[in-house]
Amino acid sequence: MIYAERPLTSPSLPPHFPLTGSNTTPRCQVSLGSALFGPLWSAGDDSAMRLLESYLPRILQRRSPLASLGTAAARRVSSRKRMTLRRIFSILPVLAPVVWLTSCGDGERPSTPASSTSSGSGGADPGGGGAVATTSEATGAGGGTTTSGATVGSTTVSSTTTGGGGAEPVAPGIVKLGEGKLAESGLTVVSYGGYLNGESFQQDGIVSFGGFQYTAFWNTNRNVVLARRRLPASPGGAAGAWEKFDFKDYRLSADDAHNTISLGIAPGDGTLHLAFDHHGSNLHYRRSVTGLLTDPEGAAWAASSFGAVSSALVGSTRVSLVTYPRFVTEPGGDRMLLSARIGESGSGDEHLWEYDATTHAWTALGEYIEGTDASMNAYLHGLSYTRGGSRLHAAWCWRDTPDATTNHDLLYVYSDDHGRTWKNNAGATVATTGASFVSLRTEGLSVWPIGQNRGLINQEHMTVDASGRVHVLLSHLPDAETDNSNFTSARTRSEFFHYLRDTDGTWARHGIGLKVVQNFRGKLAISSTENVYAILPDLRIAGASPSDGYATWTLLDAADSGRFFSDPLIDAARLETSDELTVYYPQRSSVDIWGLEYALR
Known part of the structure; x- marks a missing residue:
């Protein structure tokens, strides 16, 4: 394994970009x-x-x-x-x-411009052995960066221009287009530090398909509410109003932030799938009639268009001890994967099922990551395909016990056959789903060592760009901080980091330069220019460019800091067809859930 530590640069604060909407005043x-x-x-x-x-x-x-x-x-x-x-x-x-x-007001007048660049501290993590992956899907172009700064009041603002070989890179940039309420009746029970509406492991909590955007939330009556709206036909246009209904036949079983709602899209038969209310419990699953997504005007947008809640996927066999279900639509749209942990915290296995849209039936593929035998379990940061490609990627941390202080390491595998077999970072086949599993004993899994007692939060985020680069967002103590066995205390000193697997299989780490907020987690969004944006708790948005290998991160927007609570969710599917980002975020101490719209560069 080859590791390369890039300089950790603390980005300076740029101006607040324009805000719109009935409840905001642009400055x-x-x-x-x-x-x-x-x-x-x-x-x-x-x-x-x-x-x-x-x-x-x-x-x-x-x-x-x-x-x-x-x-x-x-x-x-x-x-x-x-x-x-x-x-x-x-x-x-x-x-x-x-x-x-x-x-602007008197307090917002600019003072004399001055150039400023600040750098954070950091050291190289130790390297490890192993071969470098020789397989890749594409190679991106590099370049250099030039940073200029100006002072506004007491705050330094910066803009970055890029240069280099190949196509001219575009500096990261974001413009807020507006915002609107997704819900006015969201459940506000706080559990494990967050709301049930808005947890990072919801894959997906908000998702687009066929010109419509879909989302779900628990309401104050403890029912699942499903909502959709028509997206604009062209960039910058107005979206339709949210159409909502609730499932009155099922009520939330526990005030537990694990018990979130995940949505699955099966384009092949136009079905919408829901998995909800899980923490070591029986499966709670339902799906729509065929054609609901592909012919949205032809079927009623109502609970009557969905089947009953089921605890079985294959035949009548009950699926039990379920936590963290996540759907992943396969390329081509005829099949969809479902991954879930089966077992308990610190002692659970990851399993896969596959839905076939031609037969409208599920198949159990079996276990693919083993934790029970080693009295530990994998906490997935993500399970995602290369954008526009067919390679499936998985990244996770191990946890040895139910105590979060035992989270450790960044692990990675990929599959070129939709989860049937798995390869390590070096390209060696190391597991076969349902037969031989990825486990603690598997060679070549660890791509970046992170020790226990480092405040590492589980289940942050992973995504993959169109060039095949894997991006992982993690938060933990910086190298300069000593180990801390008190997880809550360690989180108060933890920061966000971007981990990158380049197309040649090498990994690098970049400091984003921003502190965490409690135990909340962020998301990564990718624009068509392959700029990467970190959507962080408290709604801070930072960006980086491929021109310097994503080494330089700049805070682009923090205008809405203080308004929101729990983890932000993003519509990753919408970003595959446009550079418009939707952020789903519950308002702090409120039943309101907001959808915030941004244009990305």
Whole structure:
């Protein structure tokens, strides 16, 4: 195994980008918008122009004359007027201080610009043996970074431009488009530190398919509520209203944050699948009639379009001791996987089932990660396919006992046959589902050693970009901190890290430079440019670029910090077809659950 520790850089805080929606008031939109888009426009970047044309009317709804001009120009934009629009906005950075003075409060006026770059501490984790994987799906281009900074009040703001070989990289950027309530009756019971609505291991808690977005939540009556809305036909358009109904035939069994709701999409027969209310319990599963997703107008959006709750998948055999069910749609859409832990914390096994949309039936593939024999279990950070590809990836940590202080290591395997056989990082076949299992004794699983008593949280997040790079978000103590056997205390000093498996099989670690919030966990989102965004608890959003191997992380948005509670969820499926990010997040001390919309670069 080859390890490469990149410099851990603490990103500086950029300006708050424009906010929209009935409950938010944008600040300093024109100057900040120009800071985001101006350099790209002056360089002739047509992708930035397209982003402007789509989104500017929604983000520049202000009283400033220049903002009004920008909105009108965006509405009238045509191919002949693109250059005019480019010229208008290329001068906005020059006019920004004037506009800022007229649209911001006294406390938000910029002081004299100054360059600033800060670095965090960190050291290299020890390397390990083993072969480097020689299999890869693609190779990405690299590049360098140049960071410039300016001071606003007492806060340093930064923007990053990128350069390098191959296609010109695009610096990470995010614009908030708006927000709206998904729910006004979400259950607010706090268990294990979080809400039942909004836990990182919900795969998926919100998901898009066929022009609609689907989500679910527990309401205050302790029933599952299923909701959908029509997505905009074009970027920046208005989404439809949420249509909701609840299943009154089933009530939540326990106030336990493990007992979340996961949704599964089976495109082949248009069925929607739900698994809910599990913590070492019998399976609770139901699915829709065929065609509900592929012909959304042809079937009633109602509980009557779903079957009864079942504890069996294959025949009448009950599935018991279930926790953490997650659905994964296979490429092509004719099959879908279900993974779940069978057993208890610190002593459980991961099992796989497969749904065939042509027969509308499940098959038990069997156990694939063994923990019971070794009195431990795997806590998955994710089970995901390469975006647009057919390789299935799994990353996890081991836990030796029910005590979270015994979480340790980053482990990784992949499968090229939809979970039948598994290979380690070096490409050696190490397990066959249902026959020989991935276990503590399996060679070549550990790709990054992380000791016990490091405050490592289980089940953070993993995702895979279109080039085949594996991205894992973890939070734990930085190297400079000593071991701490008190998990709660260790979390107060823990930080977020990005772990990267490059296309040649080498792994690297990058410090994101942001502290954790309690025991909450974040998500990773990938744009079409393969920029990666960390959607972190307390709704802080940081970004990094492939131009320097994702080594430099910058905080891009923290305007909504303090509003939300528990773990943010994201619609990863929507990001596969557009650069629009939906974040599902329960409001702190409220029955409201919000959907926040962003445009990514």
